[in-house]
Amino acid sequence: MNNTILQVSELKTYFFTRIGVVKAVDGVSFGLRKGECLCLVGESGCGKTATALSILRLVDSPPGRIVGGEIQYHAEDLLRSPVSRLRRIRGNRIAMIFQDPQSSLNPVFTVGDQIMEPIRLHMKLGRRQARDRALHLMEQVGIPQAKERMKYYPHQFSGGMKQRVMIAAALSCDPEILIADEPTTALDTTIKAQILDIFRDLKQKKDMSILFITHDLGTVAGIADRIIVMYGGRIAEAGSVLDIFDQPKHPYTRGLLNCLPAISERREKLSPIPGVIPSLIDPPEGCIFYPRCQQRMPVCQQKRPEEFVISGKHIAACYLYA
Ligand SMILES: Nc1ncnc2c1ncn2[C@@H]1O[C@H](COP(=O)(O)OP(=O)(O)OP(=O)(O)O)[C@@H](O)[C@H]1O
Ligand SMILES: [Mg+2]
Incomplete structure (x- = not known):
């Protein structure tokens, strides 16, 4: 049975700045099911917050604008709902914990x-x-x-x-859906663990659906049902928590896992991903991870990879799996 309560399809959120168009979210699709914790993971600037804010249409505008896609919540497309309707949903049916508590x-x-x-x-x-x-x-x-x-x-x-x-x-x-944007970042380890317990409780006792956003793959292991790894405004890989931790496919996901101290002790030495995060202004034609990828092939530079199915719901946007 499909119990998806929120379906994001081909979402595109761009920022129109003086120096160019920042493609912060560039064709992202995923579903959130009842009672699950879905984690959105990726390095700073990959478009996690922009994705979350788009769901509630809270992207700063200008400079931001949702230029494409659909966000299906039950029977309605939130991108096309009247603002009065959205006000009734925000904080009520879909609540958000913002990244910056100060503000x-x-x-x-x-x-x-x-x-x-x-x-x-x-x-x-x-x-x-x-x-x-x-x-x-x-x-x-x-x-x-x-x-x-x-x-x-x-x-x-x-x-x-x-x-x-x-x-x-x-x-x-x-709320039916809780969007939590970096709710534990900047907290010390014991408090972090307590807050994660609160989330686990909400999921189990209230059957709440949680979209949990963090740059730290280490945090999500104990709470996620499914994980989406984002890179440069796109989905690099998505799958169950086991798929991602035990069978990572995308070279970027593997790179992220190698940066986790506890995991890399068992594997090779701790190794950061070489290179820098790409500019989201005028991204390259092909795979956006191409310049940093250790396993790149000529095709990767030519055409953006689609999301190839590994097995079941495990997908990777990488030509190694074409
Ligand atoms: N108001 C804005 N004006 C211009 N560009 C913006 C604005 N907000 C975000 N961006 C750009 O959009 C991209 C995605 O930003 P976003 O805040 O979604 O990243 P993030 O994944 O949440 O990063 P972090 O882990 O640092 O919170 C970045 O390149 C960022 O510079
Ligand atoms: Mg953010």
Whole structure:
């Protein structure tokens, strides 16, 4: 049975800047199923945040614009829905934890008020009930002395606690889909583990679908059901967590895995991928990984590789598998 609740098809999001058109997302397709955690992984600048923001049509415009594709959520295409409809979906049915907590928590309101706001707006609860719910959520994400801390302002929280506030706010309306953009980056290891536990719980107990975004492949091993590896605004490889960790196919995925300390101890020595991340302005005709690829062939420079099926849902955009 196909229980895909969000289907992104051929998404293209470009930024029209003074120095050229940045093809931040250039033909990306994937489905998110009910109750799964899908991880979007790739180096800085590969288009992860632009993909996430496109789903809720929150890309800065100008300079950004979604120039193509479809985002099917149940029976509607979010790219063609009226803005009033999107406002009802955002923060309510599809919630997002933004990459930068500093910029998404308002410094002049208490965190309690900020968690209560979407509850009152979308769930139409009174102040008292909204406060009870906010308190419950803060406790659920492990904020100690939650009752007292509801009255705090964001600057009175540490980074890890702020991250929890963001999660509580995102969960306020019991969303069907949670998009979490680097929710654990910049946190120390123990706090990171606690936050990942919260996500695992949400998935299991609430059957929530999570789109988890990180540049760190190491983080996703314990939480992902499926992984999409992005490179230069495109999908390089996608598959189950086992496919990606045990049978990586794309030279870029293999390169990323070789940069993971725990894994490369067992394999060869830790080796960074040579070369630099490509400019997304005027990307080359062929494979965008070509200049850095150790296994490149003449065909790779001529034509962009399609997504070749390895087996089942395991795909790689690489001519080695044509
Ligand atoms: N407002 C903007 N104006 C111009 N270019 C932008 C803008 N936002 C993003 N970009 C460009 O789009 C590309 C993708 O950016 P994006 O933020 O999606 O990357 P990312 O994968 O989330 O990276 P990171 O891991 O650093 O968060 C980059 O080349 C970036 O420079
Ligand atoms: Mg980002």
